[in-house]
Amino acid sequence: MSTRTSVTANRLLDACQALLCETDAHEELTTRRIAEHAQATPSAIIYHFGSREELITAVAERVYRRLNAERLALLRRAVDRRFPEPADLDEVIAALVGPSIRWAADPQSSYPVLSYFTSMAHAHRDDTAHYRRIIEDVQHHKAFIPELKRIAPWLDEVDIGWRLNCALGIRSQVTRSRQRTELLTDHQMNLDDPELVIARMVEVIAPMFRR
C-alpha cells in the first residue's frame, strides 16, 4: 500500500467526494465509476486505500475534520467574547449545532458525504474499526463539556454529557430526517433558512441547561 498522498490517491479522494455530493444515486458509487471519474483503474483504489470502504472513510475523515474545526472555532469565539465570564449559552449551543445545520442546508457543501457515511457506519454496526473509528470520535464534542459546566455548574458532568448527547440527537434528526421534520411541522417551518432553524434548536436545547 502507498502513502495515500500520491497524486492518484488525491484524485481518487476527490472523485469519490464529488460522486457522493453530486448524485443521490449512491448505488452508483462503484470502484469502477470512482476510478473512471479519477482517470484511474479500480485496482488503484485497492492499492492506495486497501478497499473501497476505506477510501470512503478517508473522504469522510477529510470532511469531518473541516466540520469539527468550524465547530471548535465557533466555540472558542463564544468563550473569548465573554472571558473570564462564562460564555453565552445560546451562542455555545449555536456553535455546537450551527455548522452541521448550515452545511446540510447548503447544496454546495460536502454534507452528503457525512450523511452517507454515518448511515453506513450505523448499518454495519458489526465491524472492523474503520467505519466506527470516525463515528465514535467524540473528542470535539467533549470539548464543549467544560464550558457548559461553567455555564451550568449545578449539573454534574454526566448530566452535561447526557444533555450534550441529546442536543446532538436533535441536530441529527433535523439534518438527516428533513422530510420527517417537515411533515411533523406541517410544512410551516422554513428549513431552507439555517439561521432560523438554529434559533429554533437553541430555543429547545437551552432550557435543558437552565435551572
Next chain:
Amino acid sequence: MSTRTSVTANRLLDACQALLCETDAHEELTTRRIAEHAQATPSAIIYHFGSREELITAVAERVYRRLNAERLALLRRAVDRRFPEPADLDEVIAALVGPSIRWAADPQSSYPVLSYFTSMAHAHRDDTAHYRRIIEDVQHHKAFIPELKRIAPWLDEVDIGWRLNCALGIRSQVTRSRQRTELLTDHQMNLDDPELVIARMVEVIAPMFRR
C-alpha cells in the same frame, strides 16, 4: 408476483428477520443466504417480493407495525387515566419514546431490523418510494400532537410538531448511537436499564413543553 402470503413468502420473511436479528454481519444478508435459511431459492424472493430490498422492507413494516401499536396503546392509556383532564406530560413522553428504548435494550427483540432499515433508507436517499415510504410515515407520531396541545395549549401546532420531532431525534440518538452516548456520559449512565434511560429522557424532553 404472488400475494406475499403463501407459506414460502412467510418463511422468507421469518428468515430475513432472523438473520437481521441474530448476526451483526449484515454483509451476509444475501438472497442466497436468506433463501437457504428459509429452505427456498433466491428466485423465490424475487417471485414473492420483487426484489431483495422489498423483502427487507416488508420485514421492517411488520416490525414497525408492532412498535407503533405499542406506542399508541401507551398513549391511549395515558390519556384515559386522566380523562377528561389532559394526560400527564411525563407519561405521554414515556409513551412516545419508551417502546423504542425498551426494544433497543432487549437483545431478544426485533429492534435490529428497524435499526438496519432506517440506516439503509437514509443512505439511499434518492430512491423509489419503497424504502422511504415507511420512514416518512409519521401518522402514529402525529397522533401525539393533539394530546400534547391539550397539555401545552400556549404552544401552536408547529411548535408542538417541532418539539415532537426533537424528542424523536433524542430517542434515535440513544437507541442508535449507544456507544457515543456512553462516551459522552463517561460510562456513568447505565444504558442497560431502559426505565432509567426513559426517565432521563423525560427529564430532558418535558421542559420543552413547559412554560
Next chain:
DNA sequence: GCCTGTTTCGAACAGCATTTGAATTCCGTC
C-alpha cells in the same frame, strides 16, 4: 384425462470488489 394458473427451481447474466502478476514509471546511485 386434460387444461390453466400458480409456484418452484437451476442455469444463466451482468455487475460488483478484490486479487494477482506482469508491465510500466520513477528516482537515487553509480
Next chain:
DNA sequence: GACGGAATTCAAATGCTGTTCGAAACAGGC
C-alpha cells in the same frame, strides 16, 4: 547517461452478488 530496485499502474481473472428466464412441478376445476 545507464543501471537497479522500489513504487505505481493496469488487464485479466476470481468469486461473489441480485436478478432474469424458461422449463419443470404442482394445484384444482371440468
